[in-house]
Amino acid sequence: MNPPLAVLEKQYFFLQGSLPDLMSQGATPEELDAIRKAIVQSRTNYWKAINGVLHDDDPEVKSLVSQMNAAQLNLEAGLKTLGNVAKVLNVITKAVDIGSQIAAKVVAL
Helix, strand or coil: CCHHHHHHHHHHHHHHHHHHHHHHCCCCHHHHHHHHHHHHHHHHHHHHHHCEECCCCCHHHHHHHHHHHHHHHHHHHHHHHCCCHHHHHHHHHHHHHHHHHHHCCCEEC
16 A cells, blocks of 8 residues: 555544544534534545545655654544634544545546
């Protein structure tokens, strides 16, 4: 699996698996709705990458993959401390936005 697809896959499965933790931390209905929308966008990005081609030798894609790896580390750290759901939601949003930028680089088959 090439690095761009791998980071999108990791993000999607991580977010999906983290939803119960976020729910147990007292997230408001609005926050849960935003988290679910982010998970749906992450899944869309992942499936777009599966159904197309990502050129992992493209410098812009490499840069986005690096940004995504850093965002993923921030996300994992934020979920470990889970003190402020709003702050975690902000990190999720930024990470998913980077994923959307990667997915925008997909070339159709």
